[in-house]
Amino acid sequence: MHHIIFAYPEKITADQLSYFNGLQKKLEKIGYEILINHCYKDIVACAVSNTRIVSIIFDWKNSPIDMLDDLAEYKPNLPVFAISSQHEDIDLDLNSFKLNLDFLQFDIGLPDQGVCRITQGIDEYIKNILPPFTKQLMKFVSKNDYAFCTPGHQAGLGFQKTPVGTLFYDFYGPNIFRSDISISMTEMGSLLEHSGPHKEAEEFIAETFNADRSFIVTNGTSTSNKIVGMYAASDGDTILMDRNCHKSLTHFMMMVDVHPIYLKPTRNAYGIIGGIPASEFTKESIQAKLDMHPTATQWPVYAVITNSTYDGIFYNVDKIKKELDIKHIHFDSAWVPYTNFHPIYAGKYGMCGRSIEGKTIYETQSTHKLIAAFSQGSMIHIKGAYDESRFNEAFMMHTSTSPFYPLVASCEVSGAMMKGRVGYHVINEAILCAMDFRKEITKLAKENKHTWYYHAWQPKYIDKGEVWELEPKADWHGFPNIDKNHLYLDPVKVTLLLPGMKGDVIDDVGIPASIVAAYLEDHGIVVEKTGPYTLLFLFSLGITRAKSMRLLAVLNTFKQLFDENKKVKDVLPSIYEEYPNFYKNMRIQALAKKQHDLMKQFNLPEVLDHAFDQLPKFVMTPHQAYQRLVRNQIKAIPVDDLIGHTAAVMVLPYPPGIPLIMPGESVTQESKVILDYLKLLEAIGSQCPGFETEIHGLEKGDDGRLYIRVIDELKQ
Numbered sequence: 001m002h003h004i005i006f007a008y009p010e011k012i013t014a015d016q017l018s019y020f021n022g023l024q025k026k027l028e029k030i031g032y033e034i035l036i037n038h039c040y041k042d043i044v045a046c047a048v049s050n051t052r053i054v055s056i057i058f059d060w061k062n063s064p065i066d067m068l069d070d071l072a073e074y075k076p077n078l079p080v081f082a083i084s085s086q087h088e089d090i091d092l093d094l095n096s097f098k099l100n101l102d103f104l105q106f107d108i109g110l111p112d113q114g115v116c117r118i119t120q121g122i123d124e125y126i127k128n129i130l131p132p133f134t135k136q137l138m139k140f141v142s143k144n145d146y147a148f149c150t151p152g153h154q155a156g157l158g159f160q161k162t163p164v165g166t167l168f169y170d171f172y173g174p175n176i177f178r179s180d181i182s183i184s185m186t187e188m189g190s191l192l193e194h195s196g197p198h199k200e201a202e203e204f205i206a207e208t209f210n211a212d213r214s215f216i217v218t219n220g221t222s223t224s225n226k227i228v229g230m231y232a233a234s235d236g237d238t239i240l241m242d243r244n245c246h247k248s249l250t251h252f253m254m255m256v257d258v259h260p261i262y263l264k265p266t267r268n269a270y271g272i273i274g275g276i277p278a279s280e281f282t283k284e285s286i287q288a289k290l291d292m293h294p295t296a297t298q299w300p301v302y303a304v305i306t307n308s309t310y311d312g313i314f315y316n317v318d319k320i321k322k323e324l325d326i327k328h329i330h331f332d333s334a335w336v337p338y339t340n341f342h343p344i345y346a347g348k349y350g351m352c353g354r355s356i357e358g359k360t361i362y363e364t365q366s367t368h369k370l371i372a373a374f375s376q377g378s379m380i381h382i383k384g385a386y387d388e389s390r391f392n393e394a395f396m397m398h399t400s401t402s403p404f405y406p407l408v409a410s411c412e413v414s415g416a417m418m419k420g421r422v423g424y425h426v427i428n429e430a431i432l433c434a435m436d437f438r439k440e441i442t443k444l445a446k447e448n449k450h451t452w453y454y455h456a457w458q459p460k461y462i463d464k465g466e467v468w469e470l471e472p473k474a475d476w477h478g479f480p481n482i483d484k485n486h487l488y489l490d491p492v493k494v495t496l497l498l499p500g501m502k503g504d505v506i507d508d509v510g511i512p513a514s515i516v517a518a519y520l521e522d523h524g525i526v527v528e529k530t531g532p533y534t535l536l537f538l539f540s541l542g543i544t545r546a547k548s549m550r551l552l553a554v555l556n557t558f559k560q561l562f563d564e565n566k567k568v569k570d571v572l573p574s575i576y577e578e579y580p581n582f583y584k585n586m587r588i589q590a591l592a593k594k595q596h597d598l599m600k601q602f603n604l605p606e607v608l609d610h611a612f613d614q615l616p617k618f619v620m621t622p623h624q625a626y627q628r629l630v631r632n633q634i635k636a637i638p639v640d641d642l643i644g645h646t647a648a649v650m651v652l653p654y655p656p657g658i659p660l661i662m663p664g665e666s667v668t669q670e671s672k673v674i675l676d677y678l679k680l681l682e683a684i685g686s687q688c689p690g691f692e693t694e695i696h697g698l699e700k701g702d703d704g705r706l707y708i709r710v711i712d713e714l715k716q
Contacts, residue, residue: 001031001032001033002033002053002054002122003053003054004035004055004057004118004122005037005053005056007037007040007043007056007063008038008058008059009059009062016106019106020106022111023057023114026112026115027115027119030119035050041067043058047075055080055125056068056071056078057083057104058083059082059083061084063082065082068099071099072098072099074422074425075422076421077125077128078100079100079102079122079124079125081102081118082103083103083104083106084104085106085107100121102117104118131201131416132200132201132412133197133200133201134409134416136197137179137181140185140188151180151181153180155177156169156178159177176406179409180404180405183401188405191216191218191399191408192396192401198216202216206381208423209340209365210351210352210381211363211381211383213381213382213388214381214382215382216377216378218376219376219400220376220377220378221332221366222247222248223378224378224380225246225249225330226252226255226394226398227395227398228362228364229252229256229302229304229330230255230397231386231390231391231394232301232328232330233301233328235256235258235623236257236258236298237302238259238261238290238297238298238299238300239253239259239300239303240260240263240302240326241261241263242262242263242304242306242332243264243615243658244309245332246334246658247650247659247696250650250659250663253621253622253623253662254622254625257624261300262289263280264276264615266479266482266613267612267613270501270531270532270534271531271532271608272457272478273310274309275309275470275486275487277483278483278486281320281323281324283325294618302328302330303329304332305329305331305332306331307349307350308348308493310529310536311493311495312335312489312490312492312495313490314336314345314467314487314488314490315486316347316348316485317347317352318353321353321359321361322356327358327359327360329359330362331349331350333349333350333364336370336490337366338370338418340418341418341424341426341427342427342431344466344467344491349363350381351363351383355385363383364378365381366378369538369540370492370538371414371541372413372541373407374406374410377411377414378411379411426541427541428465430539430540430543431465431491431539433548434494434539434548436545437494438458438462438494439462441454441456442455442462444552451563452511452559454496454535454559455496456496457477457489457497459474459476460476467491469485470482470486472484478504492539493538494536495535497533498513498533498534499533506596506599506603509596510533510596510599511562511596512532513534514684514691515572515588515591515691516535516555517535518575519561520535520554523554525550525554529655530655532599532608537551558571565587566588567586568587568588569583575690575691594687595691598680602676602683606673607673607680608677611660611674612658612660614670614671614673615671617668619665619711621664622663622664625647625648625649625664625711629648629649632715633711634711634712635709636707637710638701638705638707639682639698639706639707640675640705643672644666644667644668645667646711647665647667647708647709647710649697649709650662650697651678651698652695652696653678653681653696660677660678678695678706681695697709
């Protein structure tokens with residue numbers, strides 16, 4: 001329901017009150033909800049916080065017009081109607097002309113005419129804020145046409161043929177089904193052919209995100225990455241790949257027979273993923289890697305850099321774009337679709353600035369991750385010269401011929417929400433919320449300095465929301481030999497540190513983060529990522545101060561229960577319910593000690609450092625390994641026996657979801673620390689039931705051991 005604010009003093013003339021009452025009665029009759037406000041200073045705050053407000057109607061004589069000065073900043077074009085008489089002076093200043101201001105006269109006594117003007121203004125406002133595809137989709141749905149084409153549920157009617165289908169229909173409501181329509185509806189255009197409202201949506205998004213060209217992708221950034229990769233590189237090409245890449249880029253390398261040269265990011269003692277050192281981007285470093293590569297001979301044609309990292313670290317992207325001597329530069333920015341809409345991110349994202357001659361910049365973003373779109377909503381942004389028809393071949397290869405239009409609309413609407421100053425305020429609110437939480441954690445940590453408490457991974461002083469440089473001499477970030485003006489921390493990615501590490505070495509006592517994450521989950525709070533002693537929280541658009549304070553309260557309750565050394569069954573009821581015999585008499589501190597001692601036994605900091613730093617030996621390309629897998633030229637062996645064998649699959653522990661072993665690689669004596677890391681994860685899962693780590697590429701055998709599929713050289 002749309003809301004309208006009526007603002008006037010409690011004491012006004014009978015004629016004025018009669019006119020307001022007449023408007024209210026008629027507007028309510030046609031479906032509007034009227035909110036009466038007698039306190040003028042609250043009007044803008046109310047209009048900003050209540051996003052269903054579509055108009056403000058106020059008494060001109062008794063209302064200071066400057067009370068609305070900020071309205072245009074937060075809600076541009078919101079129709080505002082001043083109620084006056086023909087005898088009142090109308091004195092406007094320049095700020096008044098920023099408003100969508102109109103006047104109605106109460107002494108004429110024609111509320112019907114006033115209602116007509118108001119509804120026309122509201123209709124025009126809604127028309128202006130809706131982006132093109134979504135506007136056309138809503139218009140189409142309102143027509144209720146009969147269709148004899150797909151989808152078979154026919155606006156939800158098909159679901160209502162059975163009880164279970166009706167339950168499903170009622171759960172979602174009618175519009176989601178009405179808007180799920182066939183590509184046969186020509187007035188909606190085509191996502192694959194980039195025509196009609198779909199094309200208008202792409203143009204709207206490109207303008208909003210500062211791109212030369214944008215594509216809406218309906219199967220996530222996993223698909224966006226493959227589309228870009230399969231346009232930019234072909235069989236036999238050399239590519240430069242961030243070893244910190246998402247598994248979708250490994251899948252791209254399994255699909256196309258490219259020769260990857262890897263850029264190695266750093267990790268600190270906590271296992272937080274750092275950036276790639278600046279030296280790795282130089283011509284000298286790339287040439288040295290090329291010279292040592294067993295199969296790559298040509299200069300890379302395509303580079304992929306994860307920006308930001310999973311843990312919220314940005315690069316100085318402006319510098320990389322200028323200095324990296326590669327034609328196609330792809331920033332996998334799945335986690336940061338909001339960077340174009342706040343000045344603190346200037347120079348830190350792919351679409352910032354102008355195009356660079358001789359280079360094409362790509363930025364893939366998961367629109368759904370931290371701004372508002374349905375899951376799987378993604379975008380590809382391009383800046384620089386590219387071949388539209390060739391790129392579209394890759395796009396069509398990976399795009400369904402039956403796209404889900406509500407998903408397309410959600411991507412477009414997410415862009416509309418970010419457009420102009422409104423987007424700045426939405427992102428700024430998320431930054432302020434994260435800053436409040438960071439400051440509260442810091443304050444409580446100081447108050448608990450004689451006992452353990454959570455610490456935010458951040459600089460010592462954080463006065464305002466900004467991206468904080470990981471400075472070379474600063475000790476808070478834990479990355480040695482870091483480059484100046486190279487890496488920056490995003491304020492909305494909040495990592496909490498738990499006891500367990502003392503500098504670069506593991507401490508005598510610790511509280512593994514997986515235990516706290518399990519407690520939070522039992523209380524309805526889901527952590528984005530857990531490290532050995534870290535918890536990552538994302539402060540997205542949907543996070544409110546109330547939610548963040550709830551998180552703080554639950555964290556404090558865990559501390560209290562831990563300090564009181566309560567039984568596991570009282571602290572982690574879900575895990576206890578699943579494994580009652582194992583945890584029957586165990587207390588929470590004993591569980592923490594058990595996990596912590598395992599990490600000490602395996603020397604966690606060294607294992608984490610070397611497992612991702614010492615790469616396995618390149619034997620064949622990921623594509624060649626996958627072809628062997630398809631032909632079943634493989635065998636399964638215990639992970640303990642992996643040394644000397646070539647992996648047929650990628651091995652990817654989750655979290656963090658980054659490949660540890662690529663298809664076609666062999667673990668050697670030099671890189672066997674990888675096995676130590678896998679053994680640590682296996683030991684925690686087997687000795688502490690309920691705390692298993694998901695490891696893509698490994699399978700548990702009937703004997704309880706972990707197995708991996710490797711190339712069988714006897715099957716040729």
